[in-house]
Amino acid sequence: MTIEYDRIVRTSLSRQVAESIRAAILDGRLGVDQRLPDEIELARRFKVSRPTVREALKRLAAQNLIRSQRGPSGGTFVDLPSLxxxxxxxxxxxxxxxxxxxxxxxxxxxxxxxxxxxxxxxxxxxxxxxxxxxxxxxxxxxxxxxxxxxxxxxxxxxxxxxxxxxxxxxxxxxxxxxxxxxxxxxxxxxxxxxxxxxxxxxxxxxxxxxxxxxxxxxxxxxxxxxxxxxxxxxxxxxxxxxxxxASTTEDALTASGAGASTPRLLDGLG
Amino acid sequence: MTIEYDRIVRTSLSRQVAESIRAAILDGRLGVDQRLPDEIELARRFKVSRPTVREALKRLAAQNLIRSQRGPSGGTFVDLPSLxxxxxxxxxxxxxxxxxxxxxxxxxxxxxxxxxxxxxxxxxxxxxxxxxxxxxxxxxxxxxxxxxxxxxxxxxxxxxxxxxxxxxxxxxxxxxxxxxxxxxxxxxxxxxxxxxxxxxxxxxxxxxxxxxxxxxxxxxxxxxxxxxxxxxxxxxxxxxxxxxxASTTEDALTASGAGASTPRLLDGLG
DNA sequence: CCATGGAAAAGGTATGACAAATATAAGTTT
DNA sequence: AAACTTATATTTGTCATACCTTTTCCATGG
Missing domain, CATH: 1.20.120.530 (GntR ligand-binding domain-like)
Structure with missing residues (x-):
């Protein structure tokens, strides 16, 4: 006899959170330009930590589904994409x-x-x-x-x-x-x-x-x-x-040693 | 007289890191199935923290550009997408x-x-x-x-x-x-x-x-x-x-109070 | 020889703090 | 009184660190 074990969740939390919000947008439960709760509140609602929420938001941002802005009256907004x-x-x-x-x-x-x-x-x-x-x-x-x-x-x-x-x-x-x-x-x-x-x-x-x-x-x-x-x-x-x-080299991400001259980033790959 | 100030970077670091890696992939400097350095190493190379690197990686993951796996011999791999x-x-x-x-x-x-x-x-x-x-x-x-x-x-x-x-x-x-x-x-x-x-x-x-x-x-x-x-x-x-x-409600993300029964997430939106 | 168990490595998650941007309100000066 | 300036609160962005979970691989013992 095989026992019905609890279905173990195999996808990462950030993925699940992202999917959840994404679904809300696609279903129309979240309208265009509507403001999401702030990150700390989202973390509370989903019962995860803020970094996890942020990773989820970055996933959505990469798909142009949301946009973020700092400051009061800032936040994360549904950003339904233009053509x-x-x-x-x-x-x-x-x-x-x-x-x-x-x-x-x-x-x-x-x-x-x-x-x-x-x-x-x-x-x-x-x-x-x-x-x-x-x-x-x-x-x-x-x-x-x-x-x-x-x-x-x-x-x-x-x-x-x-x-x-x-x-x-x-x-x-x-x-x-x-x-x-x-x-x-x-x-x-x-x-x-x-x-x-x-x-x-x-x-x-x-x-x-x-x-x-x-x-x-x-x-x-x-x-x-x-x-x-x-x-x-x-x-x-x-x-x-x-x-x-075809001629891909081995170490494509070798940091270009200099660094000090560039403001911050923009290097990092050779 | 107007002074030429340093060009202030207006895009977030995680965005820049993501762009940097993305460019490496698009240029072919990183080949398919090639392994990226681990997150801690990436953080060192780009001179940012690990959470920042992770946000960047999530951005890329959302575009199916990379895939991640845990454990030794795990890591992040270039995952050029299928049709x-x-x-x-x-x-x-x-x-x-x-x-x-x-x-x-x-x-x-x-x-x-x-x-x-x-x-x-x-x-x-x-x-x-x-x-x-x-x-x-x-x-x-x-x-x-x-x-x-x-x-x-x-x-x-x-x-x-x-x-x-x-x-x-x-x-x-x-x-x-x-x-x-x-x-x-x-x-x-x-x-x-x-x-x-x-x-x-x-x-x-x-x-x-x-x-x-x-x-x-x-x-x-x-x-x-x-x-x-x-x-x-x-x-x-x-x-x-x-x-x-048109009839989008106001609060679409209201947490469904229950929670205890579901394994972990899957709720969070009403 | 196989199975079992335990380290080690890497991504995943959590906490807490601080930095930077920015809108709003309060205060000050003209 | 109006305009400018300054404070302040809010929210995202970044950092540092620790710990958990999964997975591999090797050592150990049967």
Whole structure:
């Protein structure tokens, strides 16, 4: 005969507390901008110590679920996230997967092609003058000869975001930021030749024209061609990054001895 | 004359430590499954106290970037996330946005229509027998008359996921899990009538047939019609959820007095 | 050879104190 | 009286230290 033992709690207290508060937020028992009890009170309610409560709060803060402020009338507040903060969270998570080589170049290029051509079609239907202005501003930036590589890539990302923004579809924007943003760290490492740059800028210009003319199919076709041209560049970038991950050194956190000069932190890893 | 003061650090130490370690992981200076120094050593390296280090580690743990284990040969390890864990993170973030009513029903329906028809086309091209089996398994579940509402909705989600899986495109899967998964909490609240259920199951069956026959366009058209039918249900669900959020009570964290019976926690919110 | 038990190592929790920020109230000066 | 300054209280942020719990591994004894 087997005895029913007490179910032993195997998750840490801070995790349980975090889950508990998180559930309260998700269920709507805690509304936006509502103030939580202060940490000492939370500790009393949950019957744990303050450090434990704080660890729980940090977990939630990492998910942008809460924000804290010192002082009286300060405290911890429910901080329901904007599209931007969620987008950043997603970007961080995706960047890892891509950086690890979880996806092949073919997959990445295909997914971008399919989704961005879709975005082109919707953008052509819904774009406003503001959207067109945003796109053209980026094209102007990209035509600057003095622009750094990072600057060019950042502008490229902003252009593609602008196209997605023009669809005027929130969920779609959210989804596509995932794919677009997560290429920043990769493409940043690539030296974009001057010739390539000009070609990209001209592609962007043509796409913008088509969207301005409400020609969704035309814009989609141009976008497809544009991304096709990026395939080679991406292949190069991913290969470089993979190589770097392969040669991971042993002791990456060696403290850089100096220390005294820097105000406080910012060192700690070699 | 204005003096250049030392740049005051405005972010908390635990945040800085977390960022520092996070950067090391993202840069590849810390490889997967690599062990970090123990907490006391980290505290020494960063010149902060152990609780501060622990708060930083909890931040990272919340992002599934690290995992911890007790005992000797335990410690903190880099835990680069799988597609599933990233997907879960994204789901949590998006669920909030949707729950808050950040998106309109039109936006949601349109985004699902556009992306899922896209998935149908790719699925028809790339599906394997396994994918078809997965879809048909869900259809079989949905035809069970005794299934609970939650069970039906969960199966619905799994079916749509199966379609996306059949595209064999990682980035696309990641993007679409975002949208599909985040509707679970909403659709779960809706009582699906028996008639509706049967209609959905039959839609799923026809879509599966078209994908099996490599008929991408046909599958896409069927999917579009299927989602069109869901528009009304979604409208109802979102209205209900919005109402619940509006009537947020004041004191949602009131401790349930009992306490002695529960092993340790699990209470704390009424 | 296997099982049992006990150290040791590492994360988990608790306590208590102090530091820093900041809103509010009180007091002082103009 | 108004405006500025100062005190003060509140709340998060940080620190130091101790102890508990889990897990590994080795030594010891059967």
């Amino acid at each position: 931007e903060s969620v987008s950043r969270t997603i970007e961080g998570a995706t960047t890892l997967l891509i950086g690890m080589g979880a996806f092949s170049v073919e997959e990445i290029v295909l997914s971008r092609m399919e989704t961005e051509t879709l975005a082109c079609r919707l953008a052509a239907a819904n774009r406003t003058q503001r959207d067109l202005d945003a796109m053209e501003a980026e094209i102007a930036v990209e035509r600057e000869a003095t622009l750094s590589d990072e600057g060019f890539c950042a502008s490229d990302v902003r252009f593609h975001r602008a196209v997605v923004d023009a669809t005027a579809n929130g969920p779609l924007k959210l989804m596509m930021y995932t794919v677009i943003e997560s290429f920043i760290p990769i493409t940043n490492m690539i030296i974009v030749e001057d010739r390539e740059r000009r070609r990209a800028a001209e592609s962007h210009a043509r796409i913008t024209q088509a969207i301005a003319a409400r020609d969704g199919e035309g814009a989609a076709a141009l976008m497809r061609r544009h991304l096709e041209g990026m395939r080679g560049i991406l292949e190069q970038a991913l290969a470089q990054r993979a190589a770097r991950f | 599933e864990s990233v997907s879960r993170t994204i789901e949590g973030a998006t669920t909030l946005l949707i729950g808050m009513g950040a998106f309109s029903v039109e936006e949601i329906v349109l985004s699902r229509m556009e992306t899922e028809t896209l998935a149908c086309r790719l699925a028809a091209a790339n599906r394997t027998q396994r994918d078809l089996d997965a879809m048909e398994a869900e259809i079989a579940v949905e035809r069970e008359a005794t299934l609970s509402d939650e069970g039906f909705c969960a199966s619905d989600v799994r079916f749509h996921r199966a379609v996306v899986d059949a595209t064999a495109n990682g980035p696309l899967k990641l993007m679409m899990y975002t949208v599909i998964e985040s509707f679970i909490p909403i659709t779960n609240m809706i009582i699906v009538e028996d008639r509706e259920r049967r209609r959905a199951a039959e839609s799923h069956a026809r879509i599966t047939q078209a994908i099996a026959a490599r008929d991408g366009e046909g599958a896409a058209a069927l999917m579009r019609r299927h989602l069109e039918g869901m528009r009304g249900i979604l409208e109802q669900a979102l209205a209900q959820r919005a109402a619940r959020f």
